[in-house]
Amino acid sequence: MKRLLPSPWLSLGLLGGWLLLTRSFSLGQVLLGVSVAVVMPLLMAPLRPRPGPLRRWRVLVRLILRVGRDVLWSAAQVAAGVWRAKAHPPRGAFVVVPLELRDVHALAALTMITAVVPGTVWAELAPDRSALLIHVFDLDDEAAFIQHYKADYERPLKEIFE
Template identity: 60%
Template sequence: MKRLLPAPWLSLALWLLWLLLNQSLSLGNLLLGALLGFIAPVLSAPLRPLPVKIGKPWVMLKLLLRVMADSVMSNLAVFRSVWTSQRHPPRSAFVKVPLDLHDANGLAVLSMITTLVPGTVWSELALDRSVLLMHVFDLDDEARFIEHFKRSYERPLMEIFQ
C-alpha cells in the first residue's frame, strides 16, 4: 500500500487544491485531481528526505508563535532601517553560526525559518552540517545574534526532530 500511495495526506491535499483552484466539482476535475494526487507523490517519492518523526507538539506550537512574532518584529526593524538608512546605514554582515542540529528535516525547517524572517538569508551550509553561513541585514552584536538564533530556532528544532 505504501508503494502505491506513499503520501496519502499529500495526495489528498493535492486533490483538494486542484479542486479549489479550478472552482469546479465536475467529474473531469474530480478525476484529474485524483490522478494528480496519485501520480505526483509517486513520482516525487525519491526526492523526499527520510521519514519525519515529530515529537513534542507543544514545542512546535511555541516555535511557530516565536517565528510569527520574530517575523513581525523583523519586518518592523527592516522597515525602520530602510526608512532611516540615510542617517543610520544598516550594518550588514555574514555570520557563521555553529550548528548542533544535523537532522535533514530539521535543517530544512531551519532554512525556511531564516527565509521567512526578514533581514536574514541562509547563504551556505558546510558539507558536514556543522556551520551555517547567514547574511544579516542589520547586525548589532554577532555573539548576541548567534545566541538568539540558536536559542529561538535551533534548540526547539532539535527537540522536535532529534
C-alpha cells in the same frame, strides 16, 4: 489504501491546487485533478524522506509561537530599516553561526525558519554541517545575533529532533 494514496493530505492539496489554478469545477477538470492527485505522490514516493522523530511536542509548540513572534518583530524592524535607509543605511552582514545540529529534519526546519523570518537569508551550510552562513539585513551585534539564533531556534530543534 496507503498503497494507492501514500500521502492523502498531499493528494488533497494537489487536487485543491489544481482546481484553484484551473478555476473550473467541470467534470473533466475534476477528473484531471484527481489523476494528478493520485499519480504524482506515487511517482514522487521514492524521493520523500522518511518522517523524522518528533520527541518534544511542547517544545515544538513553543518554537512555532516564538517563530511567529520573531516574524512579526523582524518584519517591523525591516520595514523601519527600509523606511530610514537614506538617513541611516542598514548594516547588512554575513554571519557564521556554528551548529550543533546534525539531524537532516532539524536542519530542514532551521532552513525554513531562517527563510521565513524577515531580514535573514540562509546563504550556505558547511559541507560537514558544522557551520551556517546567514546574511542579516541590519546587524548591530554579531555575538548577540548568534546567541539569539542558537538559543531560540537551534536549541529547541535539537530537543525536538535529536
